[in-house]
Amino acid sequence: MDQDPVVQGILKAISLKRLRPGMKLGEIELASAFGTNRTHIRQVLSHLGSRDLVTLIPNRGAFVSQCSAEEARAIFDTRKILERAAISAALDRFTPEMGKNLSRLVALEKSHSHDDRWDGLDLSASFHVEIARLSGNPVLVKFMEELALRTSLVIAQYEQPGAEDHCPDAHPDIAERILARDKAGAIAIMERHLTEMQARLRLDGGDESEADIAAIFQELGIIPRTKAGARRGA
Amino acid sequence: MDQDPVVQGILKAISLKRLRPGMKLGEIELASAFGTNRTHIRQVLSHLGSRDLVTLIPNRGAFVSQCSAEEARAIFDTRKILERAAISAALDRFTPEMGKNLSRLVALEKSHSHDDRWDGLDLSASFHVEIARLSGNPVLVKFMEELALRTSLVIAQYEQPGAEDHCPDAHPDIAERILARDKAGAIAIMERHLTEMQARLRLDGGDESEADIAAIFQELGIIPRTKAGARRGA
DNA sequence: CACGGAATTATTGTCGACAATTTATGATAT
DNA sequence: ATATCATAAATTGTCGACAATAATTCCGTG
Numbered sequence: 357m358d359q360d361p362v363v364q365g366i367l368k369a370i371s372l373k374r375l376r377p378g379m380k381l382g383e384i385e386l387a388s389a390f391g392t393n394r395t396h397i398r399q400v401l402s403h404l405g406s407r408d409l410v411t412l413i414p415n416r417g418a419f420v421s422q423c424s425a426e427e428a429r430a431i432f433d434t435r436k437i438l439e440r441a442a443i444s445a446a447l448d449r450f451t452p453e454m455g456k457n458l459s460r461l462v463a464l465e466k467s468h469s470h471d472d473r474w475d476g477l478d479l480s481a482s483f484h485v486e487i488a489r490l491s492g493n494p495v496l497v498k499f500m501e502e503l504a505l506r507t508s509l510v511i512a513q514y515e516q517p518g519a520e521d522h523c524p525d526a527h528p529d530i531a532e533r534i535l536a537r538d539k540a541g542a543i544a545i546m547e548r549h550l551t552e553m554q555a556r557l558r559l560d561g562g563d564e565s566e567a568d569i570a571a572i573f574q575e576l577g578i579i580p581r582t583k584a585g586a587r588r589g590a
Numbered sequence: 591m592d593q594d595p596v597v598q599g600i601l602k603a604i605s606l607k608r609l610r611p612g613m614k615l616g617e618i619e620l621a622s623a624f625g626t627n628r629t630h631i632r633q634v635l636s637h638l639g640s641r642d643l644v645t646l647i648p649n650r651g652a653f654v655s656q657c658s659a660e661e662a663r664a665i666f667d668t669r670k671i672l673e674r675a676a677i678s679a680a681l682d683r684f685t686p687e688m689g690k691n692l693s694r695l696v697a698l699e700k701s702h703s704h705d706d707r708w709d710g711l712d713l714s715a716s717f718h719v720e721i722a723r724l725s726g727n728p729v730l731v732k733f734m735e736e737l738a739l740r741t742s743l744v745i746a747q748y749e750q751p752g753a754e755d756h757c758p759d760a761h762p763d764i765a766e767r768i769l770a771r772d773k774a775g776a777i778a779i780m781e782r783h784l785t786e787m788q789a790r791l792r793l794d795g796g797d798e799s800e801a802d803i804a805a806i807f808q809e810l811g812i813i814p815r816t817k818a819g820a821r822r823g824a
Numbered sequence: 825c826a827c828g829g830a831a832t833t834a835t836t837g838t839c840g841a842c843a844a845t846t847t848a849t850g851a852t853a854t
Numbered sequence: 855a856t857a858t859c860a861t862a863a864a865t866t867g868t869c870g871a872c873a874a875t876a877a878t879t880c881c882g883t884g
Contacts (some may be wrong), residue, residue: 357646383866384864384865394839394840394866395837398633398866399632399633399636402591403637403639408732412591414866414867415846415865415866416845416865430728431729434727434729434730437671437672437675437730445667492664493667493668494664495661495664495665496667498642499668499733503729618836627870628836628870629869649875649876650835650876651835651876
């Protein structure tokens, strides 16, 4: 199911922030877009829903997940927990050839850093998932994949207008520390990297304007929507 | 979807080890058992499949997940990572009334320890999930719930014939250390607890008998099944 | 008697149609 | 002009039927 082209397509769109939080994912629309039937789309949405990447509201449909600032912080906290552990485990069983993919990803990132649009996967997320993979723990890999995708959504939802999305090259430093088998150093840089990513967001303002309060209840289907279409997007 | 009665039923059956790894979950059988239609069952199985609680094999159906010894170790390793972090976070924001549920669960466990059969949820798993909940991190809670369920499957699959399933009351000790705000102590006991749980299993023997090797490929649908029904169960 | 292959049976996968609910539109009254 | 209510359109939810695939059974052959 994870290799399903529709799932891959939606995941990529989330990675690349083309699908923004709150967007409606109509079944008919998706079915015609991917040239398949509604049953298939329904399975895909259910699958993505169980990963909290889309939110399924009964009788209302599927929406790209929006999460509260509290939950966004939880995602970052959990990433720190998992990535610390991943680096630690990876360096306990490290062999030089294991770092090959890591170096390759760093090089790829550098070569693509000048392009504005990518045709492939989100390389930044791949880097973090690759570290989880080096730990040799498949459960960690799966959780990391989920969190990386949810992080893309959080960034899309909470990024500040002016802030750059990409941090100034923390990945090469992390990779270097890992290749040097410097566990404490790698963990420290990684943690700072995640903290900086989080700092670029505006998760702090508890002041959700009144209109947004109304929107929240609208999203939950408690209050009927007055007139405007989906809050953002299609 | 998580509150769906069919999902709850299957989850409870997994918790209580009535559904054993490898069992076939026929759609028609489930539909008639729960008095619903096949479409609904299909959604449920897809949902459980994306949590790795059941394994979906195309054109073959759904089976209660069996995992390799390596993956079982990964589940325990990841639990240690998450529970360490959960205890740490919980004690950083601890208030006395937060421990109420914890104490209640310990008391419940003690009162039910004499009964052989439970009518409710798996209390042992609830204890661990409750600690995750104390951390205030909903992502941690969700991951913990998934791992607790998968641990039930691992235990059912790998438990030694003679070994008792229930460890000698580590939970009260852990709860006590948490209520005493002894972070290091709580973590140490928890880690030992998980290590002991793992030690009661036979994850070590790399000697999967020839018959089991064949069974593995059969489960994967590579080799057609000769005659016998599902390896275990219905 | 064992082995291999074809027909039968059972189960899963797919599709389309209909029902239920929600959303949008338009009319009417204040 | 705004608000409220009824009607119409669109979308989701549900169900049953048919096609495709896998498993079993049965039969023939060596």
